[in-house]
Every structure is written in C-alpha cells, then in structure tokens.
Amino acid sequence: METTAEKKYTAKDFTSDQEVRWCPGCDDYVILRTMQKALPEMGVARENVVFISGIGCSSRFPYYINSYGIHSIHGRAPGIASGVKLANPNLSVWIATGDGDAMAIGGNHFIHVLRRNIDLNIILFNNEIYGLTKGQFSPTSLIGQKTKSSPYGNTQPPFSPGELALGAQARFFARVGGGSPKEMGQIFMEAHQFKGTSLIEVLQNCVIFNDGCFNHITDKEVKDDKQIYLEHGKPMIFGKNRDKGLVLNRLKLETVTIGENGITQEDLLVHNAKEKDPTLHYMLVRLESPLATGVIRSFDDVTLEEREDALTAQVKANSSFTKTDDLFFSGETYEVK
Amino acid sequence: MIADKIKLQPEKLEAVVIRFVGDSGDGMQLTGTQFSDTSAMFGNDIATFPNYPSEIRAPQGSLYGVSGFQVHIGSVEVSTPGDSVDLLVAMNPAALKTNIYALKPGHTLIIDTDSFTKKNLDKAEYTTNPLEDGSLDNFRVIEVDMTSLTKEALKDVAGLDNKTISRSKNMFSLGMVYWMYNRSLEHTIDFFNKKFKSKPSLVEANTKVLNAGYYFAETLELIPNSYTISPAKMEAGTYRIIMGNTATAWGFLAAAEKSGLELFLGSYPITPATDILHELVKHKHFGVKAFQAEDEIAGVTSAIGASFAGDLAITTTSGPGLALKGEAIGLAIMTELPLVVVNVQRGGPSTGLPTKTEQSDLLQAMYGRNGESPVIVIAASTPANCFNFAYEAARLALEHMTPVILLTDGYIANGSAPWKIKTVAEMPPIKNNRITEVKENWHPYDRDEKTLARNWAIPGTPGLEHRIGGLEKDAVTGNISYEPANHETMTNIRAEKIERVKFNIPDIETEFTDAGDLLVIGWGGTYGSLHSAVKQINDEGYKNIGYAHFNYINPMPKNTEAILSKYKKILVCELNSGQFASILKIKHSKFEFLQFNKVQGLPFANDDLIQKFKELV
Numbered sequence: 001m002e003t004t005a006e007k008k009y010t011a012k013d014f015t016s017d018q019e020v021r022w023c024p025g026c027d028d029y030v031i032l033r034t035m036q037k038a039l040p041e042m043g044v045a046r047e048n049v050v051f052i053s054g055i056g057c058s059s060r061f062p063y064y065i066n067s068y069g070i071h072s073i074h075g076r077a078p079g080i081a082s083g084v085k086l087a088n089p090n091l092s093v094w095i096a097t098g099d100g101d102a103m104a105i106g107g108n109h110f111i112h113v114l115r116r117n118i119d120l121n122i123i124l125f126n127n128e129i130y131g132l133t134k135g136q137f138s139p140t141s142l143i144g145q146k147t148k149s150s151p152y153g154n155t156q157p158p159f160s161p162g163e164l165a166l167g168a169q170a171r172f173f174a175r176v177g178g179g180s181p182k183e184m185g186q187i188f189m190e191a192h193q194f195k196g197t198s199l200i201e202v203l204q205n206c207v208i209f210n211d212g213c214f215n216h217i218t219d220k221e222v223k224d225d226k227q228i229y230l231e232h233g234k235p236m237i238f239g240k241n242r243d244k245g246l247v248l249n250r251l252k253l254e255t256v257t258i259g260e261n262g263i264t265q266e267d268l269l270v271h272n273a274k275e276k277d278p279t280l281h282y283m284l285v286r287l288e289s290p291l292a293t294g295v296i297r298s299f300d301d302v303t304l305e306e307r308e309d310a311l312t313a314q315v316k317a318n319s320s321f322t323k324t325d326d327l328f329f330s331g332e333t334y335e336v337k
Numbered sequence: 338m339i340a341d342k343i344k345l346q347p348e349k350l351e352a353v354v355i356r357f358v359g360d361s362g363d364g365m366q367l368t369g370t371q372f373s374d375t376s377a378m379f380g381n382d383i384a385t386f387p388n389y390p391s392e393i394r395a396p397q398g399s400l401y402g403v404s405g406f407q408v409h410i411g412s413v414e415v416s417t418p419g420d421s422v423d424l425l426v427a428m429n430p431a432a433l434k435t436n437i438y439a440l441k442p443g444h445t446l447i448i449d450t451d452s453f454t455k456k457n458l459d460k461a462e463y464t465t466n467p468l469e470d471g472s473l474d475n476f477r478v479i480e481v482d483m484t485s486l487t488k489e490a491l492k493d494v495a496g497l498d499n500k501t502i503s504r505s506k507n508m509f510s511l512g513m514v515y516w517m518y519n520r521s522l523e524h525t526i527d528f529f530n531k532k533f534k535s536k537p538s539l540v541e542a543n544t545k546v547l548n549a550g551y552y553f554a555e556t557l558e559l560i561p562n563s564y565t566i567s568p569a570k571m572e573a574g575t576y577r578i579i580m581g582n583t584a585t586a587w588g589f590l591a592a593a594e595k596s597g598l599e600l601f602l603g604s605y606p607i608t609p610a611t612d613i614l615h616e617l618v619k620h621k622h623f624g625v626k627a628f629q630a631e632d633e634i635a636g637v638t639s640a641i642g643a644s645f646a647g648d649l650a651i652t653t654t655s656g657p658g659l660a661l662k663g664e665a666i667g668l669a670i671m672t673e674l675p676l677v678v679v680n681v682q683r684g685g686p687s688t689g690l691p692t693k694t695e696q697s698d699l700l701q702a703m704y705g706r707n708g709e710s711p712v713i714v715i716a717a718s719t720p721a722n723c724f725n726f727a728y729e730a731a732r733l734a735l736e737h738m739t740p741v742i743l744l745t746d747g748y749i750a751n752g753s754a755p756w757k758i759k760t761v762a763e764m765p766p767i768k769n770n771r772i773t774e775v776k777e778n779w780h781p782y783d784r785d786e787k788t789l790a791r792n793w794a795i796p797g798t799p800g801l802e803h804r805i806g807g808l809e810k811d812a813v814t815g816n817i818s819y820e821p822a823n824h825e826t827m828t829n830i831r832a833e834k835i836e837r838v839k840f841n842i843p844d845i846e847t848e849f850t851d852a853g854d855l856l857v858i859g860w861g862g863t864y865g866s867l868h869s870a871v872k873q874i875n876d877e878g879y880k881n882i883g884y885a886h887f888n889y890i891n892p893m894p895k896n897t898e899a900i901l902s903k904y905k906k907i908l909v910c911e912l913n914s915g916q917f918a919s920i921l922k923i924k925h926s927k928f929e930f931l932q933f934n935k936v937q938g939l940p941f942a943n944d945d946l947i948q949k950f951k952e953l954v
Contacts, residue, residue: 016804018816047799052642055807062804063817068796070645071806072638073668079603079635083642083650084796086626087601091646091796109638112631312621319622324590327620328758332524333577334378336568336757 009040014049016066022057027178027204028125032064034181035123038188039065044092051094052081054101057132058125058204061096075106078113078122085120089305092192093120099140100130103159107139111168116304117196121188124161124201125178129210147209161201162285162296166278172198173285174295177218178205183229183294190295196303217291230284230294232273235265238290245269246287253283255290273298350566352411354419355514357507358436359428361395361404364507368426369406370753371511375524377578377755380568381410384720384865385753386418386940391608391692398452398460400431410518412567416719417865418752420942424517426510428452428483430461437473445477447510451484481553483509490549496538505546512550518566522547572757579756581720581749582609585653585679586616588727590623591759593649595728596735596767601648602627603639605658608691609747610681613653633661637678641665644674645805647771647795649731651677656685656698659742660705666740667706670831672805673782673791675734675769679727682746682862684938693938694748696861697913702742703891703920709828711835713737714891716744718864721756723749726888728764735769737838738790744890746862746912748940769793775800782815788841789834838892845885845894847903853881854954856904858930860887860917863941867910870946879954890917893924901928906953908933910941 014036022028039049049067053059055074062069068091072080077095085093102110102124113122129147130136136149140161144153165173172194174187184202191198203214217226228238228246236246243258245268256263273295275281281297321327355372359365366387373385388405395402409419425440427433429452440446453468467473468480487506491497508525515522526544533539579587593600602625604614618627626648630636637652644650654662659680669676682698684690702714713733717726723745730743770785770793781803782791794801803815811818812826847856849871859867864886871884885900887893901907909918910933918930933949935941 018804045799047797047802050646050796051804062806065804067802068645069804069806070642070672071804071808072641073664073807076634076638076665076668079630079638080642080645082628082635083601083603083639083644084646085642086628086639087599087643087646087648087650088795088797108631109635112635308626312624315621321620321622323761324587324594324623325760325762327590327623328577328587328760329575331577332374332378333575333758334380336380336571336573336576 007045009046011036011040013046014039014066016064018063020064021060023208025207026057027202028057028061030178030181031123031125031184031202031204032061034184035065035188038185041189042092042192048090049092049094050081050084051096052077052084053096054106055132056098056101056130058096058098059101075101075104075109077101078106078109081120082113082116082118085118086305086308089119095120095122097122097124098131099124099126099128099161100138103139103161103164111164114165114168114170114197114199117169117171117301118304119195120197121191122197122199124199125204126161126201127204127206127210128158128213129206131206131209135209160285161199163282165199166282166285166297170199170297171196171299171301172295173201173281173297174198175201175203175291175293177203177214177223177227177293179218187295190298194298196301226290227293228290230271230273230292230296232271232295232298235268235270237265237268244290253287274300351413352409352415353423353518353566354407354409354421355424355426356405356407356422356436356439357426357510358403358405358432359507360397360432361390361392361402362397362504363404363428364504365404365406365428368507368511369408371525371528372514372520373408373410373753374578375515375520376408376410376518376566377576378524379520380571381412381566382415382569382571383411383578383754384409384415384418386748387751389692398429398431398457400435400461403432403435405432405436410566412569414569416869417940417943420940420944424514426514428507428510430457430463430467433467434461434463440476442475443477445479446473447479447481447513449483449506449510450480451482481513486549486553487546490545491542494538494542494545497542501539501542505542508543508546509550509553512547512552513554515547516551516554522551571755574757576755576757578753579721579724580612580751580753581717581723581745582612582681582751583616584721584723584756585717585727585743585745585750586613588724589617589649589651589677589731590620590625591724591761591764592728592731592767593625594623594761595764596649596731596769598647598649598735598769600625601640601643601650602653603630603636603643603650604628604653605630605633605636607633607655607658609683609750610653610655610658610679612750613679613681633658634665637662637665637676640676641669641672641674644669644676645672645795647793649735650675651679651731653679653681655681655683655691656701657688659698659701663706666712667708667710668807669740670706670710670712671807671810673738675738675793676740677727677730677734677743678740679730679743679745681750682744684936690938692747694746694862694940695912695936695938696746696863697916697936698744699890699913699916700919702744709832711832711891713739713741713835713838714744715741715889716861716887717749718861718886718888720749720752720754724756724759732765732767733838733841735767736790736841737788737834738770738793739835744861749862771795772801773798780813780815781805782810782812788837789830836892839895842889842894844896845887845889845900847900848884848886849875850881850883851900852903853883854905855882855950856901856907857882857884857950858887858907858909858917858921859884860890860911863910863912866941866943866946870941870943870950873943874947874950879950882950882954887917890920898925901925906931908949908953910934910946912936912941
C-alpha cells in the first residue's frame, strides 16, 4: 500500500516543465488539470507517483505530470505498469490510455490487467476515434461513422468499454464526461483509494476528428436529463428537476417519474457499487439513456499483490533456504577429490 | 531369451554412449536421468541429451511418439552426449526403428521382446519382424521378455494395477544396465523413497523391478561380462548434475543476490524455455517475483516496468517469442534500462521444430528490431555454463544500462552435465548505476564517461522525478527531441555504448594451437561437439588446427582480429546457414570465412566435422 506524503503539495508541484501539446479545446486539458489538482489531495509523495502510457494523444499524459513516468509503446502500458507495481507496491501507479490503445492493439493486456486486480488505476480517454494517426475509426466508433478509414461509414460494431471491463472481471468501473472536472476529480480520488485495478472511462471530446460526439449526453443543457450520476448508497435519481429515477422492471432498467403512477423516491433503486454480483452494474453500464456516470462498480476484492505476498510469506516460513548457496548445495551433490 | 551370438569381452572403457528409447509413456527420461545421475556420483564425467516428441502423449507405439534419452559417460572429459551409440535399449518396435541407425555396428542392443507384437510391429511400419528377419545380425542383440519378467517380479506386491505394473518395466532395463556398468542401485532406490514417500507400495514395486533387472543380468549370466568405466579426472570440489535451463535460472538467482536487487521474471510459456520459468517460480523464499503474463509481449513489458522500478528484470522465451518481444526490446534500448532477454533457440522459422535445436536466431537477436537498435548478445555453450552466462548477462545489463540477449538452445537447455557448484561469494562483483543523490542540473540521461551507461533513478527517489519513453531523447536533457543532429548523436551513442562493452568482457582464447593452418570457429551451444572434434583430430596428429569458441557475439572480444590473423584458413561451424559467419564477414571483412552448416534440428555429428576438417588441411 502506498505511503502517505508528509509534505503538502499543490497542483503546481505536479506540473512538469514540458509544454502541453494537445489541440486547443481538447478535453485532455481538463483531465490533466483535474489530475494535477487531485494528486495533492491524495496525499501521496510525488516521488511515489508513476504514470505509464502507451501511444496516442492521451499517452502524452505522463510527460506533463511532474512525477515518474514512461511513455511506452502502443497498447503495452498495462504490462509495464504491472511490472512497476509488482516491483514496488509502495508506488501509486496510473495508466493513461485511449480507446485504440486499450481496446484494439492492447486489448489482450487490457482484459488481463483487469482480471488480475493489481492495485493500479487506468484512465481510459474514450473519444471514439484515432486522433494521433489523424482520424481513423476506433474500436468504440459507431456503426456508420464516417472517418478517414471508413469514408462510406464504419461497418465494425463497437465495444462498450464498461461491458468489456465487467466481462473481464473489473472490480472498479467509473464513467465521467470529459467536461465535468468536479465529478472527475471525485472519481480520481475514489479510484486512488480503491484497492485493486480501477478503470475510469472519460468521455473525451476530440475537437478535430470527432467533435461533438458526446454533446447529446454531456452538453450543459441536456446533461442532467441524459446522464444519471451514480453514488454508492444513494437512490438512482436524475433529471433537471431531480424527479426521474430508475427501477427494475423484470429484467430491465426502466426510467420512471416521481409523482407519476404513484411512484415515490422509495420505489427507486439504491445504488450499491460494492455488490459482488455485477448483474445490475452490467445493466447500468449498458444503459443508453440516461447514460450512467459516476462510480458504477467498486467491489472490494483481494488484490494480486496481497495473494502473492501471502504466498511468499508462507513459502518463506516453510523454507530452509535464505541464501542461494543453500539451494545450490541442497539435494544431491557429490564430492570429487 | 538371448541371442547366442553375444560374445562380450571384459572391457575397460574410457567412455560409452547409451541411449534409452521407448514410447513417450515408457519413462525413458526418468531411466536416462537416473543412470546419468548415478554415473556422475560415481565420478564419471557425463553429458546427456533428451530427445522427445512435441506431442504430450502421442498414440502408443507410434513412430512419432518415441521418446529417448542419451547419456555419454566417461573416465575422461566428456563434452557432448555423443552421436553414435554403444548401447541401445529399445522398449518397442517404433523405438527400435527410429533409433537403430545410431547404434555402432557390433554393439549391444537390449530389446523388450514382449512389445514386439503384430500390432506394435504394424504401428512401427515393419513388414517383417526385425527380431526374425536377420536385419539385426550386425548387432549384439539381447532379447528380454521384460514385460513378463516385470509382472513376475511384482506378483507378490499387493495393491498394484496392471498399468502400474507394466509401467515399471523401464526399471527392469535400468537394473540391467546398472549391472552391465557396475553401478550401485543405491541412488535410484533413494530416489524411489523420496519420490513415493506416501506410496510405500510403489517404492517396493520399483525397487523389486530394479533389482530383478540387475539380478537377471547377473545371476543368469546372460551377459558374460560387465563393462567398467573408471571415475574421470575432474577438478576437486562439490558437484551436482544440472540441466542447462536450471543453470540459467540459478545464474539469475546468484546475480540478484550479488547485486542486492530483487529478481523479476516476466514470462510466457514456450518450448524449450519454460523450464526456466518453472524453476524461478519455486524460489519465492529468495523474494523472486515470477510473473506469468498473458503473452510474450506482456512478459517483456512487465520486465521493463520492473526494471524501471529498480529490479533485476528478465524475460525468457524461444525464437517466436523473441519476434513478439522485438518492439518492447526497442523500448528498453531507447529508455536505456537494464533487461535480460533469454532466448532458448529452437528450429524455425515460424513454429518450426519446437523440441529440436538450432542456432538460427542469431541474426534476429542482433538485428530483429526496427531502427538502429544495438544490444549486447552473448551465448552460453554448455549446460553448466548457462549459469555463468546468465550471471554475466545480468552483470552486463546492470553495468551498461541496456538489454542483453542471452542465447542458449534446446540442446544445452535440456542437456545436463556435472556442475562444480559456485558460491555467490566467488562470483565477480556486479556494479549498477543507481543514484539517489539529487544534484543540480541533473538529467536522466547523464552518463558514465567510460561506459556511457546512463544513471538509473528509480521511482520512490525524491527529487529525481523524470519521464522517459520510446520517443527520441535529447542527448543532454532527456526530453523529447526531433532535432536531426541530435538523433544522429543519440544513434551513435547507443552504438558506442554497446561497442565499449568489449572493455568489460574477457579476451577470446584459442585452444589446441594459437596459430596454424586452420582455425575452427564456433559459438553458443556447439562447444561440446566442436571441441571434441578438434581434440580428436589433434590427437590423430593434426597439430595445426586451432579452435576458438565465441560466447560474446556483440560486441566481440577486442582481440578477435588478432586471433583471426594467425591462421591460414578459418572455418565457421554453425547449426544454421551461416549467420555468425555473415556477422564476421561484416565486422572483419579482410578475412575469408569458410562455412560448415547443418540445419537438421540436431547437434553436429562428429564424423561430419572430422571429414570437413581433413578436407581443409
């Protein structure tokens, strides 16, 4: 587990001297600023923070955070981050990745890092497009979407990151709009506090190649009606007038209006992010309108490091070997005179 | 029972090659291992070579399901498992058919006649029974109804099923061979006691069958005389028998302890490298972190992450896996992190010959990445010195802040030999480039003036926070740089850094003669075959042939040119189509390099080498 910093930091302490080179207006700026503000709140010593990324616009992230970091190769951040964390569990390890990096070229690593539940945090910048290679469709692009590599419309059905993650045993999944720094900061903090692999999907607008793709969900005017921001232990309530909510009707989530058909707030589902059974979390992840945001799943489970540590302690306790020489001279040896 | 043509003379031999062959389920690996371990403890020098199919359980009795174990024991130095065989033990027709080629004419063949049924003969594609058609007339055939004798020996042991009974017949053959070579049964009986601790009936059964084989050979005087092979003259000390892959794993354990770093292995199972993973996962008591990843790429990337965080990080694989790791090795070159990549070579390309040996990944190790991406390449040459070269790979990676590719191959990785045990104290020191002190104007790519190795500031060190990555670095600040001149500077630095490693490795030495008509050159796992062939031809009176064996491929030892210039002809022998020869041609273009190449998935045959040498002198 990470040790707590003695020093009190500010966002400036986590700002590197490198000039930020994202396109003006990109949501990446919001994510970066939010992280730089959240890090001091987490109370981790700066030298114990490590950001690992792959390739893509989002993967420039580590350069801009003044801590340790590797900007690695396409899709491979989970492997590198796992190695960092296993080598030194005292570090707070973060992955910055995109939809192509995580779910196309790095898909295998993405599902396995979630399955293992190593204590690290993944921020998935989902903009439903390849930005750095200038506008090809990604594994989250919609059917029919016209891009540089699908001029007549995309024919490949998309992944939903949340569905994929839950299928891969993710214990922590959160979703947040790229223009919502307040919620984002809160989610970063919860992800940090969560023991295990946490995945945060940020709906990140690409101003150049897929501008406005989330407007129908994230725009100020529609946000309250089109999103339901989930909080553990609170009723599933949303809407500009806080009068809408979710109930379970047979095997489907259904939107109801408080005051209509005798519905009261007590009838609404109460969000339990900590539930082990992911069935309801899965339904929430799949819900299109309203789109579920906030921490959808946060199930406390044993981490890989905890399992490994316990095994190591057990093996050490039962072993007579303390030095490699003990091993080399053990068992069947013989003397030549 | 036994052919009356056997007329064995009492023999005192210097060395003998024995091959046990049978069905994959017949326990031939165990039989061979027991015989070689017992012989080693008796004081013989040994070299072994298992040869098994890639199928886990091929159909019983089939030609491709034959599994074999060859052992060469000697009262003299033994450096290869040998090619032709003095004694062949064949447990079924398929084993006989696929191995009889290796038996020297006039030498002994032990056969389990019970397995020579019509069905098994058909499976082995024999149209006539070789025991009856005279095709074995050139050999001393000892026919033993081994399955029946095993059943007979076990008739009083309670609680055994038929399968267990018939599976113990390998111990009958082992018992016979122990008697023939005057070996004690003690080691193997000890082994039963340990292995079947909780199953006393199996200890009893195996011991009975082993004894039955031994006494069958002795009391019925079916074999007129036994052979003796005296202990070899070996350096005094404590020894153990070690397999190449185990030695590799142990070399890393020693390096981790010596360097004071924790050992991290990121790996994905692949034949024939997996035994290194199997070995290292056992050693949690030393704090070894062995991580079985989801694929080859995650194997190497997790190791890179661990290296960044300050561990001694390694990844292990075989040819196809090295191809998958190529891009990540490039990242470790760019980020200048210490990393050891072990490639236990096998026959290629593609899936190729997974269980057969070859030296065909040399050029992949040298050049198999995008961009100009030099790494250190070294190669082990015997099962036992896999220990030294694993240690050396770790030392060079840490001292020079670079990936090191260590090449072994299926032949030495699975072969075993006596290893004079090294203590960690007697291994050379390992420095590293870790820094913790914050200095003004510090940069992550600040370098050691002599080696050009950059300093290694690991996460958790206050004041040295920095970012690295796969993009080109500014030579001074380490920040991203697209400057044309800087890229050339950095390309040159990366090359020069590897080149300077030659000042941190030993010079190459030639054997037999340091000047003459012919220099035989080998590298990696062919040391045993080449050394013994050159030795033999020297013993025959050709005193003008020298031998140089390269363990350091990139860079080569600094006296390479000096030794090349002392011979009239140079012959490069490799188990590929000439990969090391092509590197030598590039780096030492003023010499002419003749080649001798084999790509049959097998080690060199001694006779082929001798013939080639004689052609040239």
